[in-house]
């Protein structure tokens with residue numbers, strides 16, 4: 001049985017991996033690892049790098065067969081802040097795949113908090129009056145009126161990673 005290490009202790013991210021990868025096939029462990037980027041990634045590029053950093057560090061730290069990193073960030077498009085989400089999967093042969101998930105426009109008040117240097121999780125707590133948004137529904141859950149929570153959003157990314165990885169294992173690999 002292969003061991004999959006998820007580089008976080010955030011329940012919403014761990015639940016996303018558990019929803020996609022069967023525990024009959026994989027032993028899933030989680031551990032907090034540094035992303036190697038800032039606590040609040042401020043671009044798609046930085047968020048993607050954070051996901052890759054977490055995947056590689058989780059792989060190494062847990063001596064796993066596969067490492068998965070999931071990273072939330074924000075990115076500015078045409079002067080407006082958007083939520084962005086990335087994931088990466090790394091294996092012991094040096095294969096790395098990455099995928100992006102949902103992007104959503106953030107309300108102007110939330111963008112103002114980001115501009116002031118605050119982390120999105122803290123801004124969302126103040127904005128909603130709810131606690132632990134980052135570990136529960138996420139900004140995506142709040143802004144989609146509960147239709148797509150953070151775990152469901154990340155599970156789509158994990159499906160993209162697992163599917164790409166399977167395809168590459170069958171058809172030859174390339175690196176991101």
Ligand SMILES: O=P(O)(O)OP(=O)(O)OP(=O)(O)OC[C@H]1O[C@@H](n2cnc3c(O)ncnc32)[C@H](O)[C@@H]1O
Pocket residue numbers: 007008009010013035039040041070071072073083119120121122124133134135137138139140150
């Ligand atoms: O425990 P880890 O895995 O670090 O999870 P995190 O939610 O704290 O950290 P991320 O690196 O995924 O996100 C970077 C920052 O952006 C915030 N963030 C990202 N996506 C979010 C979302 O959908 N809802 C609330 N906060 C979010 C998060 O709280 C962090 O402050």
